[in-house]
Amino acid sequence: MKLNAIVVGSTGLVGQRLVYYLTNHPWFKLIGLTASKERSGKKYMDAVKWSLENEMPKEVKDMIVYDTDIDLITSLKPDVIFTALPSNMSQFYDIELVKRGFLVISHASNNRMEPDIPLLNPEVNADHIFVSKLQKERWKGRLFKVPNCVTSILTLALKPIYDDFGIQQVFVSTMQALSGAGLNGVPSMAILDNIIPYIEHEEEKIENESLKIFGYITPKGIKLNDKFYVSPSVHRVNVLEGHLESVFIKTEKEVDIDDIKKALTEFKENKIKNFDLPSKPKNPIIVREEVDRPQPRLDRNEGNGMSVVVGRIRKDKKNWIKFNVLGHNTIRGAAGNGVLIAETLLKNIDSLDI
Ligand SMILES: NC(=O)c1ccc[n+]([C@@H]2O[C@H](COP(=O)([O-])OP(=O)(O)OC[C@H]3O[C@@H](n4cnc5c(N)ncnc54)[C@H](OP(=O)(O)O)[C@@H]3O)[C@@H](O)[C@H]2O)c1
Incomplete structure (x- = not known):
């Protein structure tokens, strides 16, 4: 029934x-x-x-x-x-x-x-x-x-890294689609030939909500995660659907790129009785090797819009890694x-x- x-x-x-x-x-x-x-x-x-x-x-x-x-x-x-x-x-x-x-x-x-x-x-x-x-x-x-929407896409990509290597800091710079602002959101005169480096209250939401999603279960409810912090900088861009996020992560342990790729592709999801659900994508995180992916137009519909696509995974100094992640904001993000x-x-x- x-x-x-x-x-x-x-x-x-x-x-x-x-x-x-x-x-x-x-x-x-x-x-x-x-x-x-x-x-x-x-x-x-x-x-x-x-x-x-x-x-x-x-x-x-x-x-x-x-x-x-x-x-x-x-x-x-x-x-x-x-x-x-x-x-x-x-x-x-x-x-x-x-x-x-x-x-x-x-x-x-x-x-x-x-x-x-x-x-x-x-x-x-x-x-x-x-x-x-x-x-x-x-x-x-x-x-x-x-x-x-940014937070859903980001936290999915962070989860395997948090579980396997620990996270101390995350910087994220976003390129957010117009549909994120709703049907009547951004006037065309404001966004054509333009990028708007501000979305009201968005940065606080990403910062706080990420820590709640990675929060601890206590008898009084969810306590925010206090092991790492997230520092976002947001931008509205002239794209219809699909948020692209440039992510910089300081891990607890030094890791190499192959380990990150393996963790993302083999992602061990949070398992309760949530296997085999109609809307669940087979692969929640997809890793692409091409130097110029992910792109909104090409990658936003992966897993019927429910997968996030990670690319350009690179190692930076010491414990820092960086990558781009893309997700469909009105599907995975809403x-x-x-x-x-x-x-x-x-x-x-x-x-x-x-
Ligand atoms: N767009 C995204 O990517 C996204 C992602 C995550 C979360 N969200 C959140 O989800 C919510 C909906 O977003 P959206 O993008 O779908 O916005 P939207 O396109 O502006 O749609 C808003 C909806 O609310 C209805 N509404 C507005 N004022 C109302 C009122 N006074 N009484 C009853 N209904 C009213 C509208 O009905 P009418 O058509 O009759 O005006 C419409 O159905 C927002 O809170 C947004 O922040 C959006």
Whole structure:
């Protein structure tokens, strides 16, 4: 039997991807779509400015888009709710929905750093799902957060290096796609022939969220990792999809490049009952040997957009290594990760006391 799912914010870039993945999903049935008042009452095909490379699934074309209203969502009795709203909206809706007892998977940045709310990148920290039991002291439902897009891509590439060689410092300089700013994000006059070396609050998110994803499970929730730090510098570039990140890492032990490549390709993922999930890529990290890869246009769809691609792995002085990593920001960095989180939860539902 499938679980009934709703997408809140279904007309945005992340919402559209969620709609695409949840239509014909083996474990979920899409029963409701919401957006702002302006679009409510319209058929989905008339309400949305469809922006994916894939055709809109025929099953959703005639679905009526609802207003994002807590009572209305409650009346639909969903088993799981995916929210993809601006964070000021999400702050309100996520909390009202968990108070009503729902299981919510939320893509916006609100509440990401709270110790009892898992911030999940399943291959890296699937075991953090269990701290959500602490939320029973606050509300009837459960809230799980999808990390910032750069952070999801970065932490996946860091995980095998952290496990095998230890990490002391990470510097990361990003080249972030336009889709990361949402459907109406960056005006064309601002970005054509240009690079913008600033994205509001992005650097703090990457810095803090990475330490939470690598954080320790304690009886009070997740404690931030204190073994290393991450120093980001972010840029918006004129690319549609796919964030490229230039990463510089100081490892605890001196390592050689072949060991790094081996660790990345053989990546031992964080294993709970999260093997064999429909959205999980066969190879979460792909290493390329060409001197000019990864590139957004060529590499963003690896593993159906769920793999990250690492290239230009080089050794620097002493314990420093550097490489480029690329990931699809609205798939690995958002909706694909949201659905993978839902699958991980479902596979472990017996141990979650939900
Ligand atoms: N884009 C990415 O790569 C990415 C990655 C990770 C996380 N995120 C986060 O995910 C969230 C969604 O991002 P996005 O890129 O999909 O944004 P978006 O394209 O701007 O979409 C926003 C969605 O929220 C809805 N919405 C806006 N105001 C609303 C209101 N007052 N009431 C109800 N619904 C409202 C919009 O509906 P209308 O169409 O009716 O306005 C639309 O469905 C954001 O918090 C973002 O930071 C995005």
